[in-house]
Amino acid sequence: MSNAEMVRLLEQYADLNEINGENSFKVRAYRNAAEAVASLGESVAARVEAGEPLTDVKGVGKEIAEKLTVMATTGRFPQLEDLAKKVPPSLIELTRVKGVGPKLVQSLWRTLGIASVAELEGAILAGKLAGLPGVGAKKLEAVQRGIEAYHRNVGRTRLGEVDFIVEPFLDKLRAVPGVVRLEVAGSYRRRRETVGDVDLLAATNADTASAAITHAFAAYPEVAEVLGSGETRSSVRLKNGIQVDLRVVPEDAFGAALLYFTGSKAHNVALRQVALDHALHLSEYGLFEGGADPDRPATPGSAGRRVAGRTEEEVYARLGLDGVPPELREDRGELVAAAAHALPDLITLADVRGDLHMHSTWSDGRATVVQMLEACAAKGYEYAALTDHSKALAMTGGLDEAKLARQWEELDEVLAEARPRSSEAPAGRAGVTLLRGMEVDILKDGTLDLSDEWLERLDIVLVSVHSHFELSQAEQTARVVKAVSHPQVNVLAHPTGRVLGERDPYAIDLAAVFEACLANGVAVEHNASYQRLDLSDVNLMAAKARGVTVTLGSDAHSVDQLATMRYGVDQLRRAWLTSADVLNARPLAEVRRFLRKGRG
Ligand SMILES: [Zn+2]
Ligand SMILES: [Zn+2]
Known part of the structure; x- marks a missing residue:
């Protein structure tokens, strides 16, 4: 059995247990194990075969190790099969509807026999949900909005x-x-x-x-x-x-086919028009000269002479265009820029010199400060900002001032140990400069969840919204504008709060927020966690147009999640950003200057 299959079964088991009302500790244990297997760099089955204990894998306890061993050797997960007889797995899909938690799924199924999203929609239309315990008018509205969002996201x-x-x-x-x-x-x-x-x-x-x-x-x-x-x-x-x-496809048409199937449709339509302007005809089979009937798709032999098609670059070049990176192919002006040889020199992962958002075991991260720093050193970063949560996020073990002071004592020790002993190139975590930071909650009234005294002492202050998503646009905007106007704030993290496929952005006037960031020397983050990718590409373009500095943060809660940075770079490229637009593509001295906002 492959790791991917094990991950899916472990997740399914966790979901079904949750619907079945099992204790949250057990549910979390299976989710953690699924995550551990997902990020494991080797095959579980091979490990079992080699007789290496699975309990060495972090996040896998004795009980789950036994189940994984059974999966690896027999290809089965008997406990899941038993549970699925009691709780139909189709119920899991229902929990993907925002506003429908595991508890409600269980009661919908027990009382009304609802086991699918379609059945839920039918029951709402028939008025069957009204009067169900815990389902008031407000809840019902939330469920209906959740179903709409579900349909928007399904299939992606x-x-x-x-x-x-x-x-x-x-x-x-x-x-x-x-x-x-x-x-x-x-x-x-x-x-x-x-x-x-x-x-x-x-x-x-x-x-x-x-x-x-x-x-x-x-x-x-x-x-x-x-x-x-x-x-x-x-x-x-x-x-x-x-x-x-x-x-x-044939090798000599590979480029044309790749171009065609990469899209976007809008880019292809615009590119075919450029071809027609050159009296050429572009199709998935190549770029053709003569004999082409623009109303009929060209096929080899029927459409004149092929003049390009082996590579994409060949096709673009024949049309007088620079090669357009795939991320830009959305018909947002890229062909005009390609014709003028003015495409941006897009940022790459190699341009990123440090990570400005990560958590450790001091709040809800799974790795210690030392482990995170060593992983950053292995990535070749020059600097890394440690940004654990503040106390308002109690469930994450967020830090108050006293706990922050204790964290700093550990950081002092860690850094003293890591100081290089010779003038040779620093090794390991000694090569990474640690920026002492925090991800401070923006409270409901726009004030910050940490004393001014400590905000002043931090090297970098991220602020973010983790609560009260339901405020009106005017209230939410005023709240965030007030927060970024605090003189010690450096970065507005995940500015719209969206979680892809799960939570829509909260209502906020981003133009007003960008204005306030610009006026206060605050950068906006692109949160590179692939669940968030917040700001979106379109909003990043707006931030750049307004001249707001952008930062990239992995928001890693484990060593593996540092790698999510690549998805952030993808979105920055889609937004036409170059390394000059991004704070953490700059050397440390420049980053420090930005963070000091002109203060000494
Ligand atoms: Zn956050
Ligand atoms: Zn965070």
Whole structure:
């Protein structure tokens, strides 16, 4: 059994236990184990086979280790099978509707037999929910809004979750002999924050290789169902519900096909118009000269002479355009810029010199300060800001002033130990400069959850909204504007509070917030957690247009989550940002100057 399958089963078990009213400690243990397996760099099954104890894996206790061993050796999870007889797994989908918690799902099912979103909608229409305990008019409204949001999000998966499945799949297919090129196209390649279907494109050097990749594609262990299988086109649904399409195309048309299937549709339409302006005809088979009937799709042999198509760059160049990075292909002015040789030099992951948002075991992180710093050093960062929560977030173990003082005592020790003993290049965590920071809650009235005395002492102050999402736009805007106007504040973290597929942004006038940030020397964060990706690409463009400085923060709560930075860089690229727009693409001295706001 693959790790991915184990993760899915552990999560399902946690969800069903939660619906079944089991204690939250048990539920959390299974969720933590799922996360641990998801981020494990090796196969659980291989570990079991080699006789290495699974209890060495952080987040996996003795009981769960036994269950994983059974899964690895028998391919089954008997406790889950038993539970699924009592609690139908279709109920899990119901918990994805915002406003419908596990408790309500259980009562809907017990009292009304509701086991799906469609049944819930039907019951609401028939007025059956009214009068159910705990379902007042307000709750009912919230559930209806939740169902609308559910339908907006259904069929799309967050980029980070797709990567987890797609990357090993690609490795497998690229290893098939005779495959010369294999790429993912579509919104995945454009790095959109959520992805629908996954489109794979392959070029092979022989017919036998085409057959081999088609076979390997359908035989992949994560495939739940083969939807169609042909010589040049196959389609499967994976066990996690994502549909993946594979097209095998000739090598000399690979670039044209990649361009076509990467999209966006709007970009393709605009690009075909550029081709027509050059008296050329662009299709998924190539760029053609002469004989093309613009109203009929061109096919090889029917559409004149192919003048480009092997690579995307070749097609763009033949049209007088610089190559457009996939992230920019949204018809937001990229073709005009490409024609004028004025495309931006987009930021890359290598430009990021430090992470300005992370948590440790001092609040709700899972790794110690030392572990986080060592991981940052391994990434080659110059600096890292430790930004644990403040006390208002009691459930995270947020820090009050006394606890912050204790944290600083530990930091003093850590830094003293880490000081390099010689003048040689510093090793390990000694190479990373620690910025002492905090993610301070913005309270309901816009004041901050930490004393001014401590705010002054911190190197970097992030502020964020974690409560009272329901305020009116005017109230929420005034609250946040007041917070960023505090002279010690440096960064507004996750500025809209959205959680992709789960929570819509709260109502806020971002233009007014950007104005206040600019006036007060405050940067806005792009929170790189793939669950948030907040600000969105469009809002980042607006921030840049207004001249507001942007920071990138992983908001990592574990060592592995530091890697989520790449998804943040993706979104910054989609927003046309260069390293000059981003605070933590600058050297430490410049970062410090920004954080001091011109003070000594
Ligand atoms: Zn936060
Ligand atoms: Zn945070």
